Amino acid sequence: MTDTIESAVSRATLLLQSSSDSAKLDAQVLLLDVLQKPRSYLFSWPEQKLTPHQQQLFESYCQRRLTGEPVAHITGTREFWSLPLQVNPTTLIPRPDTETLVEYTLSLPLPVAAKVLDLGTGTGAIALALASEMPLWQITGVDRVADAVALANTNKQRLGFINVDFVQSDWFSQVTAQQFDLIVSNPPYIEYDDIHLNQGDVRFEPLSALVADDDGMADIKYIITQARNFLTSNGYLVIEHGYQQSTKVHSFFAQMAYTNILTVKDLANNDRVTLAQWPG
Ligand SMILES: C[S@@+](CC[C@H](N)C(=O)[O-])C[C@H]1O[C@@H](n2cnc3c(N)ncnc32)[C@H](O)[C@@H]1O
Structure with a gap:
């Protein structure tokens, strides 16, 4: 006997409640992946029976989620x-918070054919989101992790964007162009001893994508310092950071002689992104 769609979701929700605070949503997303159907299918066909193969796959997914x-x-x-992005354990799972960076960046007065650099591109999330909105921008995304660069390239190919390139690079080390109108980054910014590293999804993500020395500020400071050599006059540097880091990021931008420094809040009203212009 196999479950119906409705009973499968109900049973899995009960099972996952002990380990997830989004048990019902998790159950629905996992079942949709098994069924390879859009979300509306769950509500249109609640009485449809799973095949034995679907049932077995769904149960194995739920055990993994547990x-x-x-x-x-x-x-x-x-x-x-x-954008539907492929993800894997080599880099960060893109977060909704990072859409704040994308949204604000798209509101900046940039050239029609802007040259853009995304540092620590991971899945390519930011670079590909910008590419989807600005087909004339020339975007380069870099990451130190070769597998992340391969993943970003897979996402680029699946989405069919031609105005993005991905390169393996330790921050700026392999960046050949010198002048970017815009540099964006969501770098690692968590402190090594942050208790959140032992909770939720981050336990399964690589430390190389998450943590940085100097109370999480080391990579941010490096990028702010070096980006001055790669920005056009009045070019923008836009950085995502932890919700308690905006004061430190703001003062480091000022220390490095950037102008028009501004912090933007995310949807939860937390300081999330700080940007500035390099006067050149
Ligand atoms: C917080 S993740 C952000 C990933 C993606 N941009 C996003 O927003 O979902 C940080 C990324 O920076 C990369 N990274 C860490 N150190 C780096 C370095 N020295 N040079 C280049 N990339 C680096 C990591 O591999 C990881 O993919």
């Missing part, structure tokens, strides 16, 4: 800026 494995790692996908 151990805390992120839903995005189980399904291998996560939506960002309405």
Whole structure:
């Protein structure tokens, strides 16, 4: 006997409640991945029976979720800026918070054919979101992790964007162009001893994507310092950071002689992104 769609979701929700605070949503997303159907299918066909194969696959997905494995790692996908991105354990699962950076960046007065650099591109989330909105921008995304660069390239190819390139690079080390109108980054910014590293999805993400020395500020400071050599006159540097880091990021931008420094809040009203212009 196999479950119906409705009973499968109900049973899995009960099972996952002990390990997830989004048990019902997790169950629905996992089942949709098994069924390979859009979300509306769950509500249109609640009485449809799972095949034995679907039942077995769904149960194995739920067991993995019970151990805390992120839903995005189980399904291998996560939506960002309405783009379906492939994800894997080599880099960060794109977060909704990062859409704040994308949204604000798109409101900046930049050239029609702006040259753009995304530092620490991971899945390519930011670079690909910008590419989807600005087909004339020339975007380069870099990451130190070769597997992340391969993943970003896979996402680029699946989405069919031609105005983005991905390069393996330790921050600026392999960046050949000198002049960017815009540099964006969501770098690692968590402190090594942050208790949140032992909770939720981050337990399954690589430390190389998450943590930085100097109370989480080391990479941010390096990028702010070096970006001065790569920005056009009045070019923008836009950085995502922790909600308690805006004062430190703001004062480091000022120390490095940037102008028009501004912090932007995310949807939860937390300081999330700070940007500034390099006067050149
Ligand atoms: C917080 S994740 C952000 C990923 C993606 N941009 C996003 O917003 O979802 C940080 C990324 O920076 C990369 N990274 C860490 N150190 C780096 C370095 N020295 N040079 C280049 N990339 C680096 C990590 O591999 C990781 O993919």
